Amino acid sequence: HEHSHAAAITGANLYGADFVWKWAPDGNYKYRNFTFSAEYMLLDGVVDSKFKDEAESPDNLTAYYVSGVYRFNPSWSAGVRYGEAESYDGHAHGD
Numbered sequence: 001h002e003h004s005h006a007a008a009i010t011g012a013n014l015y016g017a018d019f020v021w022k023w024a025p026d027g028n029y030k031y032r033n034f035t036f037s038a039e040y041m042l043l044d045g046v047v048d049s050k051f052k053d054e055a056e057s058p059d060n061l062t063a064y065y066v067s068g069v070y071r072f073n074p075s076w077s078a079g080v081r082y083g084e085a086e087s088y089d090g091h092a093h094g095d
Contacts, residue, residue, distance in 0.1 A: 015043075015044070016040065019038045022035050038064065040064040042062050044059065064083060065082065066082055
């Protein structure tokens, strides 16, 4: 079957905000530190050219992540990250 994988969903505006906080004991970032970061994005005025008239087609889509990383010596660090993203795909590959 013929179809395209080009950007079928676009929006009027894409907004984003990010935040980073860093901490190092005694001000020595090289040996031990902690970094917290987060990002949020909003796409408004969503336009899906193929499904623009469907009632369940969303007006906005959002996504975010939060992350924390701790460096416990100069060569090693460990961290966690969590994120979610809304999506809308009215397109099914069974067509």
